[in-house]
Amino acid sequence: MKRRHLIIAIAAVVAVVLGIAWLAPKSRSNLIVIITPSMDNPFFGQEAMGAEARAKALGYETLKFSHDDDAFKQSQLIDTAIARNAAAIILDNAGADASAAAIGKAKAAGVPVFLIDREINVRGLATAQIVSNNFQGAALGAEAFVQAMGEKGAYVELVGKESDTNAAIRSRGFHEVIDQYPELKMIGRQSANWSQSEAFAKTQSILQAHPEVKGIIAGNDTMAMGAVAALESAGRGDVVVVGFDGSNDARDAILAGKLKATVLQPAFRQAQYAVELADRYLKTGKTGQPEKQLMDCFLVTAANARDLDNFNLTRR
Numbered sequence: 001m002k003r004r005h006l007i008i009a010i011a012a013v014v015a016v017v018l019g020i021a022w023l024a025p026k027s028r029s030n031l032i033v034i035i036t037p038s039m040d041n042p043f044f045g046q047e048a049m050g051a052e053a054r055a056k057a058l059g060y061e062t063l064k065f066s067h068d069d070d071a072f073k074q075s076q077l078i079d080t081a082i083a084r085n086a087a088a089i090i091l092d093n094a095g096a097d098a099s100a101a102a103i104g105k106a107k108a109a110g111v112p113v114f115l116i117d118r119e120i121n122v123r124g125l126a127t128a129q130i131v132s133n134n135f136q137g138a139a140l141g142a143e144a145f146v147q148a149m150g151e152k153g154a155y156v157e158l159v160g161k162e163s164d165t166n167a168a169i170r171s172r173g174f175h176e177v178i179d180q181y182p183e184l185k186m187i188g189r190q191s192a193n194w195s196q197s198e199a200f201a202k203t204q205s206i207l208q209a210h211p212e213v214k215g216i217i218a219g220n221d222t223m224a225m226g227a228v229a230a231l232e233s234a235g236r237g238d239v240v241v242v243g244f245d246g247s248n249d250a251r252d253a254i255l256a257g258k259l260k261a262t263v264l265q266p267a268f269r270q271a272q273y274a275v276e277l278a279d280r281y282l283k284t285g286k287t288g289q290p291e292k293q294l295m296d297c298f299l300v301t302a303a304n305a306r307d308l309d310n311f312n313l314t315r316r
Contacts, residue, residue: 029220032060033081034271035074036092039066041222042247043267046311047116048269051077051090058279060087069161071098078102082109088127088278090271092117098127112281114274117267119165119292121263128277132265137244137297144261144299145178145217145242152183153214156206156241158227160194160219167191168217170177170244178217187213192223199226207234214239221245221262225254228258234300246300246311254305264298265309 032055036044044066046066052062063084067074074094080091082105091113093099103113103125112127119129123296149155157174160167171189178184187210192199199218203226206213216231216239218224224243231239237258243250246264253259273295278285298307 020098028087028282029085030061031084031086032062032088032090032275033077033084034062034064034090035077035081036064036066037069039096041062042249043221043245043311046091046267047271050268051116051275052267054272054275058275060275060279067094069094071095071102074099075102075105078106082106082111086111087282089113089276090207090278091115091126093120095163096121097163107293112278114278116270116274117166117195117265121165123291125198126291127281128274128287129165130270130274130277131292131294132270133294133296134169134265135173135176135261137265138170139177140297140299141242141244141261141263142174142177142217143266144301145174145240146181146184148240148242148260149184149215151181152213154185154187154210155215155217156188156190156203156210156213157186158190158192158199158202158216158218158223160191160223162191164194165218167194169242174217192218192226194220194222196222196226196229199223200230203227203230207231207236216241218243221247221250224259224262225249225253228253232258246298246308246313248308248310251305254300254302257302261299261301263276264300264308264311264313266295269312270277270295281311 034050034051038044048064055062065077071094099120100122106113115126115129119131159171190202194200204213216227221243240260242260243262250262307313
């Protein structure tokens with residue numbers, strides 16, 4: 001793994017050397033480019049809205065794009081940002097390894113990149129990496145899951161994209177807690193790629209193969225909602241489901257008694273903070289903060305779900 005990261009880092013440096021000095025802007029513009037995986041997904045949509053609102057409040061122009069988790073499209077969008085003489089890029093990237101070269105290209109062109117939500121495996125390319133404390137959040141969700149399961153029973157884990165660092169970190173956080181309870185037995189672990197439709201189909205298959213399943217813990221709310229829909233279709237309202245993200249859909253499912261809990265990661269605030277750091281960096285030449293910064297997550301249950309709206313708890 002370390003060797004692969006070294007190769008990625010070398011490739012990024014080569015891109016810097018060969019890349020792209022000719023693209024470097026002659027003077028700084030007033031444009032902040034915001035690139036997220038999707039505009040349709042509520043989580044990524046709130047990221048884009050949060051970044052855009054804060055940038056405009058600070059006097060910047062903005063452009064918003066989505067890369068659809070396609071590293072090649074992401075690279076093209078970063079080229080566009082460079083060509084448009086962007087002052088900075090706010091990016092929720094398309095892969096921990098696959099994004100390094102494109103971010104290095106922006107750095108070589110003098111355009112600082114501020115990562116949100118997902119980190120990359122190479123340090124020194126992004127000006128800042130602002131990510132949720134996924135391990136801490138996953139541990140919170142796992143504790144709620146264990147309690148709801150009564151510390152025993154068969155369960156399944158639905159994980160996100162295997163290439164996404166967040167998927168692995170959340171899974172480790174889940175198991176740091178759950179594995180302490182020997183009567184909780186994992187009978188399946190499948191990737192549903194953050195997708196509701198994939199989670200629906202895989203939960204259906206799991207229910208057929210393992211009717212004894214009593215719980216499903218999911219790496220994001222989208223997969224959790226797919227699992228909830230499959231359980232409803234099968235008449236299995238007895239199965240405990242816990243998600244991660246803090247979406248409005250998850251809130252409504254909690255209030256309806258269909259979802260036991262979710263973990264809020266503050267997407268809107270995270271994106272705003274990235275813009276604030278970008279503004280500070282553009283004005284002073286430094287952020288005053290370490291490259292990687294963690295923002296803690298919050299557990300959402302029936303007790304506080306009514307305070308949740310658009311990935312933000314009005315009372316904490």
